[in-house]
Amino acid sequence: MRSTHVLRAALALAGAVSGACIPAGPFPMPKCKGVDIEDLSIEILQSFMVAGKLTSRDLVSCYLARIEQTNEYLKSVSEVNPDALAIADAMDEERAAGHFRGPMHGIPFLVKDNYYTNDKHNTSEGTLVLLGGRYSSEATVVAKVRAAGGVLIGHSTMSEAADHRALSNYASGYSSRTGQGRNPYNFTQSTAGSSSGSVIAVRTNQVAIALGTETHGSLTHPSAQLGLYTIKSTPGLMSRHGVVTGSYYHDTPGPLARSMKDVSILLDIMVGADKYDNLTLTGVGSYPEKGYASKVVKKQALKGMKLGLPWFPYWASQGHINSPGTRAKYDKRIKELEAAGATIYNITTLSRYGTLLTYATKTRGFDSIASPYGGGNPTSIPSQFNQVTVFSTLMAVGYAEWLANWSFPEDDSRHGMSTIDEMAAWNDAHNDTTGALGNGTWWWDPKTGQSFYDAAVATKGEMGSAFWTAFGWGRMTAAQAIDSAHTYVAVDETTGETTAVALDGLLVPSGRGGGYGNACASVPAYAGYPVAQVPVDQDGFATPMGMCVYGQKFGEAKLVEVASAMEDLFQWNEKPMWHEYLTAKGPWLATWPGYTCSNSSLNAYSCSKA
Ligand SMILES: *[C@@H]1O[C@H](CO)[C@@H](O)[C@H](O)[C@H]1NC(C)=O
Ligand SMILES: *[C@@H]1O[C@H](CO)[C@@H](O)[C@H](O)[C@H]1NC(C)=O
Ligand SMILES: *[C@@H]1O[C@H](CO)[C@@H](O)[C@H](O)[C@H]1NC(C)=O
Ligand SMILES: *[C@@H]1O[C@H](CO)[C@@H](O)[C@H](O)[C@H]1NC(C)=O
Ligand SMILES: *[C@@H]1O[C@H](CO)[C@@H](O)[C@H](O)[C@H]1NC(C)=O
Ligand SMILES: *[C@@H]1O[C@H](CO)[C@@H](O)[C@H](O)[C@H]1NC(C)=O
Ligand SMILES: *[C@@H]1O[C@H](CO)[C@@H](O)[C@H](O)[C@H]1NC(C)=O
Ligand SMILES: *[C@@H]1O[C@H](CO)[C@@H](O)[C@H](O)[C@H]1NC(C)=O
Numbered sequence: 001m002r003s004t005h006v007l008r009a010a011l012a013l014a015g016a017v018s019g020a021c022i023p024a025g026p027f028p029m030p031k032c033k034g035v036d037i038e039d040l041s042i043e044i045l046q047s048f049m050v051a052g053k054l055t056s057r058d059l060v061s062c063y064l065a066r067i068e069q070t071n072e073y074l075k076s077v078s079e080v081n082p083d084a085l086a087i088a089d090a091m092d093e094e095r096a097a098g099h100f101r102g103p104m105h106g107i108p109f110l111v112k113d114n115y116y117t118n119d120k121h122n123t124s125e126g127t128l129v130l131l132g133g134r135y136s137s138e139a140t141v142v143a144k145v146r147a148a149g150g151v152l153i154g155h156s157t158m159s160e161a162a163d164h165r166a167l168s169n170y171a172s173g174y175s176s177r178t179g180q181g182r183n184p185y186n187f188t189q190s191t192a193g194s195s196s197g198s199v200i201a202v203r204t205n206q207v208a209i210a211l212g213t214e215t216h217g218s219l220t221h222p223s224a225q226l227g228l229y230t231i232k233s234t235p236g237l238m239s240r241h242g243v244v245t246g247s248y249y250h251d252t253p254g255p256l257a258r259s260m261k262d263v264s265i266l267l268d269i270m271v272g273a274d275k276y277d278n279l280t281l282t283g284v285g286s287y288p289e290k291g292y293a294s295k296v297v298k299k300q301a302l303k304g305m306k307l308g309l310p311w312f313p314y315w316a317s318q319g320h321i322n323s324p325g326t327r328a329k330y331d332k333r334i335k336e337l338e339a340a341g342a343t344i345y346n347i348t349t350l351s352r353y354g355t356l357l358t359y360a361t362k363t364r365g366f367d368s369i370a371s372p373y374g375g376g377n378p379t380s381i382p383s384q385f386n387q388v389t390v391f392s393t394l395m396a397v398g399y400a401e402w403l404a405n406w407s408f409p410e411d412d413s414r415h416g417m418s419t420i421d422e423m424a425a426w427n428d429a430h431n432d433t434t435g436a437l438g439n440g441t442w443w444w445d446p447k448t449g450q451s452f453y454d455a456a457v458a459t460k461g462e463m464g465s466a467f468w469t470a471f472g473w474g475r476m477t478a479a480q481a482i483d484s485a486h487t488y489v490a491v492d493e494t495t496g497e498t499t500a501v502a503l504d505g506l507l508v509p510s511g512r513g514g515g516y517g518n519a520c521a522s523v524p525a526y527a528g529y530p531v532a533q534v535p536v537d538q539d540g541f542a543t544p545m546g547m548c549v550y551g552q553k554f555g556e557a558k559l560v561e562v563a564s565a566m567e568d569l570f571q572w573n574e575k576p577m578w579h580e581y582l583t584a585k586g587p588w589l590a591t592w593p594g595y596t597c598s599n600s601s602l603n604a605y606s607c608s609k610a
Pocket of ligand 5 (some may be wrong): 429430432
C-alpha cells in the first residue's frame with residue numbers, strides 16, 4: 001500500500017526508536033526514550049521538553065513509530081509528512097537558542113485529509129477524485145498552528161468526502177482512498193465520522209492532538225465514540241479557508257484532544273478573522289480577553305452551575321439514551337453533577353416559545369428538529385423543510401468555489417474540473433475504484449454509490465426559495481430551541497408566578513444510537529451554534545459514550561468552563577482494549593445483535609430487544 005511505503009521511509013529517516021519494542025497483543029504504547037508519554041496532555045509533553053527530557057525530534061520519532069506499529073490495523077493516517085523530522089529539528093534548535101513560541105512549540109499534530117497543506121502532502125478529502133490536485137494556499141488554521149510551533153506529522157484519514165458522498169447506507173470512517181478506519185475499543189463498532197482518522201490517532205497515541213472538521217456531527221460524534229474532547233465552534237469563530245468545503249454556513253474546523261485544556265490551547269491559536277473567509281468577521285469581538293485556556297476550571301466550579309436537560313427527545317426517547325446499558329450510566333453522571341453542586345433543570349416544555357416552534361402537531365422545541373438521522377429526511381418533516389436540500393445545495397456551491405482554486409496538472413484528465421457534476425462523472429468513469437455505481441448497500445461495502453453528490457448535482461447549486469425556506473426554517477428553529485432552553489422558566493405552583501433562570505449549558509446524551517450513530521450534532525449544526533463533547537463512560541459493547549454540552553452563539557468560553565468542570569469530575573479515560581482487532585472482518589456492525597430499532601417516525605426512534 002502506498003501509505004505503508006511512505007511510513008516505512010519516514011521511519012527509516014527517524015532511525016531506531018530506543019526502548020520501542022513491538023509487543024504482541026493489544027498494542028501497549030512503547031515508552032519514548034524511557035518516558036511514558038501515553039495519553040499525556042500537551043502541557044505535560046511540553047513540560048518534558050522544557051525540562052530537557054525529550055525533544056520534539058524524540059516525540060515525532062516515537063509517534064511515527066507508533067503509526068508504523070498500528071496503522072495497518074487502524075487505517076487512521078493517510079500520509080506522514082516527509083518533512084516532519086526536519087521541522088522538529090528546527091523547533092528544537094529554536095528552543096535551544098532561547099526562543100519559545102508557546103504551548104504548541106514542538107508538539108506533533110495531524111490534520112484531517114480535507115485540510116490543504118502547502119507541502120509534500122496530498123490533500124484529497126479521502127476521495128480519489130481530488131487526489132493529485134493542489135490548492136492556491138495553505139489552510140489558514142494549519143498555518144496558524146505551525147506558526148505556534150506545532151509540528152505537522154501527517155494527514156489523518158476520514159469518511160470519504162466528509163460523509164458527503166452518499167446520503168445513507170455508507171460506512172462512516174471508510175474512504176475509497178484509505179479503506180476502513182477502525183474503532184480501537186471494539187473493531188466491530190463504528191468510529192463515527194467523518195473526522196474518524198483524527199480521533200483514532202489521538203486515542204491510540206499516534207499523535208498528541210489532531211484537527212478535524214464538522215459540517216454536521218463530524219467532530220462531536222467521533223469524539224463521543226472514541227472518548228475524546230472537542231468543541232465544535234460557531235461557524236465564523238475560525239477560518240475555513242483552505243479546508244475543502246462542505247457548507248459555507250455549517251463548516252467549522254476544530255481540535256480533537258485528550259482534555260479540554262488541550263482543546264482550549266488550540267482554540268486560542270485557531271480563532272480569528274481571515275480575509276479569505278468573510279464569515280470570520282462575525283466572530284470578531286467574541287474571543288475571551290485572556291483566552292479560552294484561562295476558562296478551564298476544576299470540578300469545584302460546578303457549585304452553583306445551572307445545567308439543563310432538554311428532556312424531549314434527547315433524554316426521553318432517542319436511541320442514544322436507550323442503548324443497552326447506557327441510561328443508568330448517564331443517570332449516574334447527572335447525579336454526580338448534582339452531588340458536586342450543580343443544579344439540574346429538567347426542560348420539558350419551552351413555555352415562552354412553545355407555540356412559535358410548532359409545526360404540525362409538535363409542541364416541544366427540540367422535538368420538532370432533533371433528527372436522529374442527522375441530515376436525513378424523516379417523513380414527518382414537510383418536504384419544504386428538508387435539510388437535505390440545504391446541505392446538497394451548499395455542497396454544490398461549495399465545491400464549485402473550492403475547485404476554482406484547485407488545480408490538476410495539465411496532462412491530467414481532471415485539469416479544469418470546476419463542478420461537482422464533473423466530480424460525479426469522474427467517479428462514475430472510475431467506478432472500479434471509487435465505488436460510485438454501488439447501490440447503497442449497508443456499511444462496509446465500498447460500493448456506496450454517490451447519492452449525496454447526485455443530490456447536490458440535482459440542485460444545480462441554485463439557492464432559490466426552496467433553499468432559503470428550508471435553510472431559514474432550520475437555522476431559526478434550531479437557534480430558538482437552544483436559546484429559549486437556556487432560559488428556564490420556573491413556575492410557582494401556588495401563585496402561578498414565573499421566574500426566569502439563565503442556564504450555563506444544556507446536556508445531551510451522545511452515546512451510540514442503535515441503528516446509526518449519535519445525534520447530538522444536528523440542532524447546533526442547523527443553528528450554527530457551538531457544542532462541546534465530554535466522554536463519560538463506555539456502553540455495553542466497550543464503546544465510549546459522551547455527553548454534549550450545547551451553548552449559545554459564540555458561547556465557546558462558557559462551554560470550556562462547563563465541559564472542563566465536568567471533565568475534572570468524571571475523569572474518564574479508559575484505554576482502548578482492541579477488542580476483536582484480529583477477528584473483525586468486513587463491516588462494523590450497525591444495530592446491536594438481538595435488538596431491533598424503529599425508525600418509523602422522528603420522535604419514536606428507539607431500540608428494543610427483538
Ligand atoms: C500523493 O499521492 C500520490 C498519488 O497521486 C502518490 O504517488 C504520492 O506518494 C503521495 N504523496 C505522499 C507524500 O504520500
Ligand atoms: C462571502 O463569501 C462567500 C463565498 O465564500 C460569497 O458567496 C459571499 O457572497 C460573501 N459575502 C459577502 C457579504 O461578501
Ligand atoms: C423530567 O420530566 C419528565 C416529564 O415530566 C419525567 O418523565 C422525567 O422523569 C424527568 N426527569 C428528571 C431527571 O427529573
Ligand atoms: C483563488 O485564486 C485567486 C487567483 O489566484 C486568488 O486571487 C484568490 O485569492 C484565491 N482565493 C482563495 C480563497 O484562495
Ligand atoms: C464503470 O467502470 C467500467 C470499468 O471498470 C467501465 O467500463 C464502465 O463504463 C463504467 N461505468 C460508467 C457508467 O462509467
Ligand atoms: C444491490 O447490492 C446487493 C448486494 O451487493 C445485491 O444483492 C443487489 O442485487 C443489488 N441491487 C441492485 C438493484 O443492483
Ligand atoms: C464488540 O461489539 C460486538 C458487537 O458488534 C459485541 O458482540 C461484542 O461483545 C463487543 N465486545 C465487547 C468486549 O464488548
Ligand atoms: C429504517 O427501518 C427499516 C425497517 O426496519 C430499515 O429497512 C431501514 O434500513 C431503516 N433506515 C435507517 C436509516 O435506519
